[in-house]
Each structure stands twice: as structure tokens, then as C-alpha cells.
Amino acid sequence: QNYTQQELIDIFQDAENFDYQIKLNELMENLKTSVEYGNENVEELRKYFGKNEKRKEAIQFSKIFQEIFIQMIIVILSIANVVLLHSGYFDLILQILILIHHFYQQVQLITNKNKIKLQNEKFVNVFRYGEKQMIQESEIVVGDIIFLEAGDSVVVDGLMIESEDLTVDESAITGEVVNIVKSPENPKLHAGTNVVDGVGKQLVLVVGKQNEWNLEPNDDNQQIDKYQKFLNIYTDASQKLATLLMIIIGVKNYNTFWQKHSLSTLVRFSYVALIIIEQLPSFIKSVYTIKKHQFLKQALKQNCLVRNFQALNEMEKITDICTEKTGVMTQNSLRVQLALIGSNQHSAATITQISDLQKELLCIVGANCTTASLEKGKVIGNQMDGSILLLITDLGYNCDQLRKDSINSIVERIPFNSQRKMNSVIVDSQKLQFKHFKPAKRFLVLSIGVASADLKCNYQFDDNKLTEFDFKKCNDFIDIEAENGLRFKFFAIKELNELPNNIENAENDMVFLCQLGIGDPIREGVAEAIARNNDQQITTRIITGDNMDQTVAVARQVGILPPQPTKFELQQATITGQDFKLKSDVQITQMLPELKCMARFSPQDKLRFVQLLQRANKVVAVVGDGTGDAPALKTANIGVSLGIQSTQIAKEASDVILIDDSFCSMALLLQRGKQQNKNLQEQIQFALERVLVLLFGCFIMIIKTGKSDFSAIQLMYCNFLLSMVNSFADYSTKSGKQQLIGFLVSICYQVVVGFVIEQTQLFNFVLLASLIRLLTKFSLKNVLMVVGTTITHLIIIEKMLNRGEQAIFEVFAQQVGVYLMNYFLLIVVLSLVTGYLNRRKSHKAKQE
Template sequence: MGKYESTYHESLLLNINIARRRWRFAFAAIYSIRAMLSLAVTKRNGHYNLLHFQNLEEDDSYVEQIVCTKDDQKKLIEMVKNKDKEVYRELGDVATIAACLRTNPENGIEDNSDVVNERRRLFGSNTYHKRPPKSFFYFVVEAFKDTTILILLVCAALALGFGIKEHGVKEGWYEGGSIFVAVALVVVVSAISNFRQEVQFEKLSKISNNIKVEVLREGRRIQVSIFNIVVGDVVVLKLGDQIPADGLFLTGHSLQVDESSMTGESDHVELNRTENPFLLSGTKVVDGHGQMLVTSVGMDTAWGEMMSSISRDSEEQTPLQVRLNKLTTSIGKVGLSVALLVLVVMLARYFTGNTKDDFGNREYNGRKTDIDDVLNAVIRIVAAAVTIVVVAIPEGLPLAVTLTLAYSMKRMMADQAMVRKLSACETMGSATVICTDKTGTLTLNQMKVTKFWLGQEFIEEENSTNTIAEAVHELINQGVGLNTTGSVYRPSPESKTEISGNPTEKAILSWAVTEFGMDMEKLKKSYAILHVETFNSEKKRSGVVVRKLTDNTIHQHWKGAAEMILSMCSSYFERNGTTYPLDIETRRKLENIIQGMAASSLRCIAFAHRQISKDEEENGIPNASNTKKDDYTLMGIVGIKDPCRPGVKKAVETCKSAGVSIKMITGDNIFTAKAIATECGILDFDHNTASKGEVIEGSEFRNYSNEERLRRVDQIKVMARSTPFDKLLMVQCLKQKGHVVAVTGDGTNDAPALKEADIGLSMGIEGTEVAKESSDIVILDDNFNTVATVLRWGRCVYNNIQKFIQFQLTVNVAALTINFIAAVSAGEVPLTAVQLLWVNLIMDTLGALALATERPNDELMHKPPVGRTEPLITNIMWRNLLAQALYQIAILLIFQFQGSNIFNISEAVNDTLIFNTFVLCQIFNEFNSRKLEKLNVFEGILKNHLFLGIVGVTVILQVVMVEFLKKFANTVNLNGWQWGLCIAIAAISWPIGWIVKFLPVSDKPFLNYFKWF
């Protein structure tokens, strides 16, 4: 062991010299002991030393360097992460490990930036490998992946080339350039919307992640950011704190930790230095206080690994994206097919000599025709075919959907729902199943006393405690206020009372303060506590012996599980202060009361009291643990529960009436789960629900075969004692069955299910950062009512998108048919590419925004969910859009072939009338699209100021197009009667839309050919 001895002596001398230089002679021995301990720790792998330290000197400065092998670091990290007690015993204890980490358990590490930075360099920082924020360029690239955009780019290139060839650079760029501008507008708006959402969430994450924790450094308690915690730090833990890193328990009192966020176990874990010293990051202190030694941070913790693993983006498409891709693909196929047909027909007409020029001569005369004339004619024909494709593709659809989702996202924020992904707005509208947790979502996550029995009497009326005898009043205040680990603090009479402690203690203290007017400070001054017996899970009770200072009487109080306390009592108090013996019949009644409250998911706590007699006092004041079964008097029994949130039952009923199934998945026991589910309306009030397979435990579900799970999953309404794997398995089964699944969760253990679900909803208040990172929407108030609101908004978004698609496709069907018939019959198209782009992009985008401003209504929640397989375009939509399209086709074809003769106008004026009438028809049809089924399309129109404003702007822009952009838009000026004619023809769209809604629509597939839309 030669080299290790040498290292020991060097380290020993250096530590002594350092201590002397810094006038810390008293610490020389401590540093020496640490150096010895670094060699005394177990021998393995052929050498000594778990963590070996060396101190180097540079001039008069002091630099601490921590030197250890990677295997040593890994062993310590894995020991805590896996809670390996054998390795812990092998290393000695936490004091040994603290010494090896050069940490003074009482004073912590040095508050020196060099020391802290060196530890951070060697052991890592308390951060995880988070994906970098997506840049604006990333969203631009994503926007270009849209099929519609790619087709438009090809059309733009062809139109630009043919236009310049035929008309020259000065005028030939109009059509191709307009398409490029349209594509650029769609891409930029879409990228900006998504980029803003990314930036907004990043800001929120930075604020919510930067938690302040209290650490000991050089004996002082200071607050530092969670990101500045380093290995070796001593962290001060108190009730409600989140554990900032992995570590070991140093010291404390009644420290209990909720590890459900990491393990899924709902039971609280009590910490001690011998049997369970392991603390995991991401968990939460729920009782007591203490200090911990940090042994691993950041990516070396389970929390860091989890956060890093869930930061990857899911490539799975939402149901709406799947439907829109099918729609655009189908439209593209139709457009290309029609364009190809037009190209073949027009080329055949030209080369067979069936087309004539402006002078009435045949354009093609075989070999006599100039080659340049043939090339120009072919280019013109190909340009017409490209225009057909532009007509078919709804250029405004991607932009319209983005605008609709962005507008709805802002409105949802006002309703306490922060949307992280725009697509999540509509996905919730397709949801068929919501898998929700219990605590904090369905319930308030606040324990509360809801029942109180004094003897055999149920104290039900509000303020009825005022009629209870003063002696009983005082004893109850003693039993609650002095036998507790919680505290009550009120800075001033005007300020609000602050109550701390574990949830049960807080509930009882709050009840005593509210109902009995308990004054904690007055109690402490009036009584001296002689002995305390703390609560533990084996005894299920806590006791206290107190002396009343005014008369020197001694009282003994017990508080705990009702059945345990009842077994200690031989009498009971009644309201008037009289005590009665507990005979067999009375005891049976009280046992039935306790069982009844337990069946209602109430936690039953009882209070017992006895006064120590003078004779007993002379023989020595007894400890609280000295109990005799027949010595105590039962003071009362309280029932505590975590109540359902106000309005949650109505929200559940709303979801169920909308055809959405609610499934509660919780780690609680099956009785509590059933009671809460029944109270919330998830289960019907039926005691035989378990036999129907509606209530099961997680172990039962995971032990089913795959076929059995798929067969039973729809029937299950409550799953108790579930693990994170059970929740994930439930989501996977539901998706296999074709459901669109929404999941709510707040813990790290919920992250896999949140990520797997079609729509993940995390809790903004109690939710962990892991859960928020895995979710699509953050519920800012942790309330199931908001989940129902998101469902309502999702349906509204989906419905608004359907309204726009009906509106958009009416334009495309009419324009495609008109241009096709005109091109085949006359060899030219009446609507140019620029005009069609104006209709499809600018006007329809404004139309989409107008339709997107429609707010949710109750009617949406009385329809069944659309799910994953329902067509995007319903039978009702086909009926509405075809009726309007056929009318527009008929009118415009009359204009095309007979307009000049009927109205005695020039071809240029006639073409302008066709364009103007077509646009005005869309403006009037925009009102029809507000209601897909209702007859009254003007309902609520005056309240929607944005809709009216957008329609007004659209009319103004159309006037500008016709009257001022004549050369660009290929239009001429129209006089008053011509404008009146266009308006009158377009207004007929309203009565047609009203009449057509009387036509019945079958529930069976309608227009089967289009079903795949």
C-alpha cells in the first residue's frame, strides 16, 4: 500500500498547513481525519479509496481538487439511485461519505465560487440535457414539408417560366410571382405562429424551473438556485420542498417524502440514517423537516435521465393532420387528373385544327404553321393546365388552419389552458376517451374534515359546535392543538391564518381553528408539554402529556386511527359534557359509524383523553405511551377526505353527454377510488360496479393477455393501485382500438402516458417539469373543469375548420368546373391564376379568420366525438357545398358563353363580371358557412364584431382589385348597375343555403366516392 501511504501523508500535511494558513487550527484534526477516511473506506479493484482528495497550492491561493475514479463515482450514484442498502452499509454511513466528499455535515461546503465551480466541473452541474429551442428556420423548413406547398412551388415555377416566355419579364411574372408570394405568406405566418409558441413555453419553463432551495455553506443558511446545487452540498428540507438532487439523509425529524412522482407509489416514505437514507430528486417533502447530503446531480440522477429522455419530439401526426393530408392529397390527384385531361383535350383540339386565332383563322395548319407559333400555343395550353392545378389546390388551407388554431390558442389561454402545440387545439375535439388522475385534478388535493361525531351524535349543522359544553370544547382544543406536529401562525388579527403540517394535520388544525376557535399561541402559554409520543405507521396514533399551568392538573391525550383509539376507551363524552360508559351496544354503534365513514373514503381520526389523578402523579408522571385500555374517554371522531373540486361532477357529466368516456387511473386503494369516482359521476351509484368489470386494480389489468385487455379496456372506468406502466398500457390499448385518447397527469410517473396519448394535459400548479415537458397543453389551474373547457374548445376548433373547408371547397369545386368546361370548349380560362389566387388565398384566409372567431356553444357538447375514423367532410357539408357550387357554376357558365350577348357588353367587361360575381358569391356564402346545420345563419352575428369587420375589409379589397389593380388583376372598371347586378346574383346564395338545409341527409355513407376525404 506504499503509494497510498505516501498520498495519505501528503494529504495530511497539506490539510494541516491549509488549516494553519487560514487560522483554522481547530479544523486541522477534522481535515486529517477526512484524509484518513479516504483511505479507510473499503478496498476493492486492487486499491483503496472510494473518493480520494488532493489539495494543491498555488502561491497563497487555495484550490480544492476532488480526484476520484469514474468507477467510484458510478458506485455512489447507482447506490442512491437504486437504494442499495448493502453498498451503503459497505461504505459505512452518511458521515463517512460526507467526510469523503469534504463536507462538514453541520456547516456544509465552503461558500467559495472556486470550490463550487470545481465541484461542478468534476461532478457535473444540476441540469439535464435539454433539447435546444427550435429556431425560426426549423419551423420554416417544417412548413415547406406540406404537400400543398410543394405542389404550389412546382406550379409557381411553371407559371413563372411560361408567363415570361409568353408575355416577357415585365408582365409575365404576375401569375408565377403571385403563387410564390402566396407560398411565402403561408410559410412565414405558419412558422411565426409555431415559433412564438415555442418561445412562450421556453420562457415559462425557465421561470418555473428556477426553484430556490436552502443550503448550508460555511454554517450559514443561504438560498441558491436549484441549478447551482453541487455534489457535497447540505440542503435544508422543509415541508413542501422538492428534492433538488439525489442524496442521503443527514438529520431531521419525522421527514416523510412523497415519491409517487418517480415511483408511482402513493404511500409516503419516512427517512432515517440506517434503513432508508435515500432521497431522490423530483420527489417532494410531505412531512417533517431535515437535511440531506447531495451525492449526485443533473444527468447522474433518475430525474435528469427522465427529463432528457422525454425531450425528443414525437413524429406522430394528429388526427386532423392525417385528415388534412388525405384531403390535400385527394384534391391534388383530382386537380392533376383534370389538368392532364385539359392538356390532352386542348392539345388535340389545337393539332387537329379546331382552334382559331383572333382573326378567325385556324391556328394550326400542319407544316405551314411557324414553329414559334406552335411553341407559343403549346406554352399557352400548358399554362392553362397549370392554372387548373392552381384552381384545384386550396392555397389558403394551410394558412387558414394555422390562423384558426393560433386564434383559438389565445382564447384558450384566457380559459386557463396554455397550448404548447397548435395542433393540440383541435386534437382534443376529436377525443373519445379522457384518462384522468384523481388527486389535484378531480379533487382539491386539500384534506378537509367533513364529518364530526361527538359520542353517538353527528354534529351536522354549521356552527353547532357552539352548543357543546365548554369543558369538552377545551379538551378538544387541547387534543388537537398540543398533540400535533403542525403549526398555526397568525401574524396579526387582520391577517390570514397560516397552517402548516402534513395534509392530515392541516385538515384537523384548520377544523379546530374554524369550528372551535382554537388559539394555538394561547394554548402553548397555558400548558406545559411533559412528554410526546410521535406517530408512526405501526402504532397509528400519537400521544402527549401536558400540565395545565392554571391549576397544575395533568392531562393525557391520544389521537389516531379511530378503531385503535376506540379500543382504548371505556367511556365517551356527549355534547353537554356528561360522560357515559361504553357498553357493548354503544361500542358496536360507534364501530358501525367508523366503518360507514371508511366506506365513504373518509380517513377516520379519533381523540381520547384522561386526566392523571393525584395518586398517579405522586407515583411519577406517566409517559404518553403508558396506556390502560379502560382509562380513556372518547372525545370525538372526525372524517377527513380530499373533497372533489366544485363543479367537477358537472364537468364529468358534460364530457359524458358529449360521448367522451372518462376513466380514472389512480394509485389509491380501490375503496377510495370507487368512492371518489362515484362522487365525481364517473361511476354510477351502484355497489356492484366491481362485478361488472368497471373497477379493477392495476395488477389485474397488466396480468390480462393482450386479447383480454383489448376486450375489456372499453368497459373499465376506474383503475386503482396503478403504476406508470399500467397507465401507459391503458393508453396503448385504447389507441389500438381506434380511440383518440387524452391523458391528464401531474407527476413524473405520468410522463410516458402523456407522451403516448394523442393529447397530453399536464397540471400547471402541482405538475412536475417532466409532466409539462411531455404534454401538449398545460392546465394552469389544475382543474378538471378546465379539461372539459379544453374539450369544448377543441370541438369548436374542429367545427370551425370544417366550416372553412366547406367554404373553401365550394370555391374550388366551382372554379375548377368553370375553368375546365371553358378550357375544353373554348380553349381559354375565364378566371386567371392571379384572380384565383386572390380568391383562394387572400379572401379565403380572411374568411378562415372570420369563421375561426366563432366561440364554443353548448350544442357542440351534445354531439358524439368524431374520433379517428370519421371523415373530415361530412354528408351535411357535401350537401351544402355542392348546392352552392352548382348555383355558381350555372350562373358563371351563362356569363361565360352568353354574357356579352345578354348584357351587350365587351369581353373584357364580361370577364370582369365573372370574376366579381364569383368573389361576391363567396362573400355571401361566408354567412351560410357560419352554421352547418342551423337555418338561421345570422344568429349571434352582431356579437361577432371581428367577423363583420373581416367581411367589410374583404369587400373593400375586392373593390380595389376591380377598380384600381386592373392590369395586375386583368379587370376593367364596372359601373353602378353592373355592381348592382353582381350583388343581386350573389345574394341569391342566402335563400339557396336556407332551402337546401331542408333536404334530408342519410346517416349512411353519402357520396361514397368522396368518403376518403
């Protein structure tokens, strides 16, 4: 090969400065690649330029060593252990083993991150040896030609070689939310960008680690920002606190500091400090991992795929939800909801009760005047026509069979146009078989029109007989039901002896059959979900490209707007995209508290609206489905895409994917996310309280008695129990063959955590008992008999019940907690009173 990888990188970076066509031909000739046959030199190019491997995080042993070993508390502890070498090597060996174990865990963490990166590979279409092939991105080589279309991601750096309006979102590279149309003047296609429109082909120039930009999965270090900040502050403060307490102990025992007993006590206190500083962050991260795994599984059961766990930190602060209407709040399936048949009004449930004659005429007209089709109950084509076909099926007819029976009888078709707003078919009634209708003339005109068409009807079928057409009732039906967001289609027929010279005159003086009200039904539970959001002070807003009438109708039905809003309320709560563009940011910001319905909004309008909400200190979740929604999804605090109707770009820009496209799933996710955050905070609070009690308890005992009641074995035992949680965190993320193990581990985790809680509480009771012994001169054994056997079991029950997710136990758990607190206070008060009385009695005895 004439080019090196670095030379190809230089060509890519300076592509705008070359004569595009000449340089492109030179490159393709050199790489033995052509537009006609694609890459015909795959193995040689892979061997020369290398594989398309993702960048791995290097394991920097020196950095890990520095982070773990070069810390103030570790240095002090090491010095203390070296000083005590004359009394044995056990303490020093124990410290070294703990630190080596931590060092190993950090190395394994980096190794696992690199494995995760390899699991997120995309598939691409390439042109090789004259054939189109689908391969994994790791199999891409320099010289490959990749097919690109709207929704695809660009996975490697290269040049555009063909383009039909190929438009790329380069916001991930430039930070600017402006889509770029690729041309010979700007042919560079960067890895990490997304195709938003058009089609094209890309010549691969750079593979592997040399790509300018690479999408990498989020890791836990990025996703734990909120808790990592706390851990950093805690670690720094606890190091300083522990060091200060050790200095105080050293000063107090200054005269006997170099004695074996004093140094041993200081070392044991150092061990307690080490456990607190080292094990609490590890414990919190472990609980975080377990909670994350549980949350992801629960979210998946609720049809929510969480792509970015960082979104969990934002869920408890959400103030506004900006959501699409179609498919999210509605079922995205148009159905006939109401019908005016003759002079009688029917709902979707009662429409099947009409006469056989009315059924037959409605179904024959519907089958012949629509263009959609049904495949296994799914509508293919126009959704409005599809709703009519679904009604025909509900009435017991087969639309395909009706069309087949009518095909030879069709004489003339009068297609739909914007002036007539009707679609008509003229059939020869003598060639069409009827079961219930008896035609009196040779030709029959079948017509379907929209509600706004001029209804040229004189009569109507009413209970199987002709009556005068009630034009007012038909219009009133439309005016009333249009407020519910329904669209209307009317059905009519007419008999003719002969065809008119002007075929469109056949649509005059017709017989009205029915008026169908067609709408997209509201999803079950949406209104209740929005009501829950309102209770939590979360504002739900509809932001859509649909028209305002449909938007307001849905908002009224789900509770975003009142059922019967006044004209003033509608003016305050609604705005169209055209008016939105004309208003300044200041004007829109003043309107934000009242705005609920935004219709005819473009993607740029959605982005601007989200940015204005955020400037007003709102935390925003955006639900979007289109390629153009990607900027708003990225900008929002939580971006939510739709699993069914969203484009690939929208999904990649989002933090959460609603698998079933339902707003109810979104509301449940928010509720679950808030509860999960609450649980995490309670876990951290619990762990922090317990370790601080250990630290100060040990410190107080050393100051009062000159020795610690915690032996090396006890400290190692505590360290072992806390470390076990790390193992459960690792096993909880297994899948596949490990599902059974994961299930067993989940059970064991609850048992062990309960046991850890019990043991930690027992340490508190030992401390309390020690203090009581000092104040009252009671026997430690007697105190433990009273405290240990009663309180410990109550603690286990209280902690196992109070998991935060089982509301049925919450009241009982709270009552147990209050009882325990009162019991503690009672013990302390009695201890103080008894100690005071004993000392007073002793003082009187001395005086006597």
C-alpha cells in the same frame, strides 16, 4: 487546451471503455475545472470550444426553388406566357411576381422557426468560481459542472462526476422505458434525457450543434400532419386535373390553337388553375394558424396550457380517459366534512353551531395533539392534522395562540405508535386557562386517535353533560360514512388527580368528545363533466396509487360507478395493482370494457394498461402527475399533466398541462378541441367547394363560349384577397406590444373573410348567370339584378353568423342555408323550364 471538440466527443462516446476515475481526473485537470471550485476558466473555454447554440435549420435556396418552380403546372404556365410574349409582358410579369412572393414566404417561414427555437431555453445550476450560479443553457461552456436532481432535464452531453442514486430516463434516446442508474461503469449523460431520481453532478464535454440529441420545439409542419396529407393529395390531384383540362381545351381548339385569342384563353385558364393549386393550401394553412392561435388562447382561459397542438387532431377521436384521483377529481385539500359530537351528527355547515364548551374542548385537544401548522391558510405538514387546524379556525380559535398558551402546562407527551394508534398530551389544568370548561382535577389528558383504534371510552360529552358512551352509534357512523371515502379521527379527554406509573394507562376510561369525518371534497362540476363524457361515448377511468376504498368512493360520487354498486359490479369494475400483475394481457383485454377503477397501480402498471387499451384500438388520454408517469404520458395519444402537483418531467412528457389540476378543465378542453376540429374541416370543405366551382366554371365557359369571363385583373384581385389571410395569420401570433394590433387585426380578419366569402359567392353567381344566359337568352344584366342584390347579402349574413362556435345563431344560420339552397334550385329549375319553352317556341316559329 490539449483537447479538441472532436476528441471530447470521442471520449464521451467511448466513456464506458476508459478507466473512469483516471480519465475524469485527466479531463478536469486539462479543462482547469475542479469539484471544489468548479469552472474557473469560462471565457477561455467558451472562446476555444464555442457557444452552446442550438442547431438551426439551413435555408436551402435551391431546394425551395425546386419545390416552388419545378412543378408541372408552373412549367406549362411559363411556356404559355413565353409563347404569348408578342401580345405583352403583363401576364408573365404577374406570374413571376406571385412566385417570387411565395419564395420569400418560404424563406421567412424557416427564419421564424429558428427564432422560435431560441425562445425555449432552460435554466440550469452550474458551479463556477466556487459559487453556485443559475444560467441559461445557451451560456453553458465545456468544463462547466452542472447540478442535477430529480425532475431536471439534461441539456448537454457530459459525464457524471458525482452521484447519489442518480437515475435517468433515457427513453428519448434508446426508446426503452427503463430508467438507468448512473455509475462509473455507465457515466454518460445524454442531452435530451431526464433525471427521475437522486442527485448528482455533470461535467460538460459537448456544447452546441455537436450534442448527440437535442430537444427542439414542434413546428407547424409536424403539427399539421393530418391536414398536410390532405394538401399533398389535393395538390397532386389538382395538378393532374388542371393539366388534363388544359389538354382538353387545347384539343378542342386544335385548329385555331396558335391564334392569339386561343392562346390567351388557355393562359387565363392556366392562371385560374395556378390560383387554385397555390392559394387553397396557403389559405388552409393560414386558417389553421389562426384557429390554432384562437384555440390556444381559449384553452389558456380554461386553465389548459397546450404544449403540442398535434394533440388537437386526436381530441375528436378520444375514447378513454385514464386519470389520477387526488387533485384532479378532488380538491387535494382534506377538510372535515362530517362530525359526530356526543350523540349529534353535524355537517361541515352546521358544526359551528355546537356549544361553546364543546368548541373550547375540541380546539384545545386539536391544537395540542397535532403537528401540522398553518401559514396564510395553507397547511404545512400532515394534511389530516391540517384539516383539524382548519376546523379550529372555522370555529373562531387561533391554533398558534392555543399552543402558545398551553406550552407551559404540558407535563407529558405520549407519541403516536401503530399499536395504540393514538397521540396524547397530558397538561396541568391549573396552568391552563379555560373560558367555559371547569376542570375538577389537576391533570387533563388530551387525545386524538384514528377510527381503527380501540376506543377506551366510558362516557361522552352530550349537550354539556356526561352521558354513557354510545359505542354502537359511533361504529355505525364510521361504517356508513366510510363508503363515501372519509377517514376518521376521534377526540377524547380524561381528568386525573395524579399521573399513573405506566403513562399509557392514562388513556383508559376516557370521555368521548367527537368523531370527525375527514375527506378530500370532490371538485365542483366533475360529475357533470363525466356525464358529458358519457354522452359522447368517452369512458372515464380512475388509475391511481391510492387504496381501493378511497378510489371506489370517489368513483361513486362522480358517476364513474353507480351510487350503490352491487358486489358483482365492483368485482367487474375494479382491480388492484397486485392482481393486475398476475393476469395476462389477454385476460386484461377481456376485462377492459368493464374496468373503471385501478388502485395501487405502479407507473409500470399504468404504462402497460395504456398500451393494452391502445392495442384494443382505443384512443387514450392519460392524466398523470409523477415522474414515474412520464412513460404513460408519452405513450398515450394525449398526455396531460398537472400544473400544480406534477413534476417537471411529467410536464415535459405531456401534451397538455392543466394549470388548476382540475378534471373539469380537461373535459372542457376535449369539448373545445372537437369543436375546433369540426370548424377546421368546415373551412377546408368550404374552400375546396369554392375553388372547384371556379375551376370547372371557367372550363365550362371556355368550352361553351370559347372565352373566359375572368380577366387578369379579376384573377389578381381574387389572389390578393386570399393572400391577405396569410398576413392575418402572421399577425394573429403577435404578443406583448402587438396585443392591440392583434385585436384590430382580429376584427379586420372577420370583415375580410366575410368579404372574401361574398366575392367567392359572387363568382358563383356570375357563373350561374352565364349558364342561365346560355340556356334562356336572358340578359346577363337582368339576371344579376335578380340574383346579386338578393342572394349576396343573404350569403354575408349566413356566413358571418355560422361560425360554429356561437350555438345561439346555429339554428338561424341553418335555416338561412336551407333557404339559399332552395332558392338556388328554384333559379336552376325555372331557367331550364324557361329555356325549354323558348326553344320550343322558336322551333314552332321556324316550322310556320
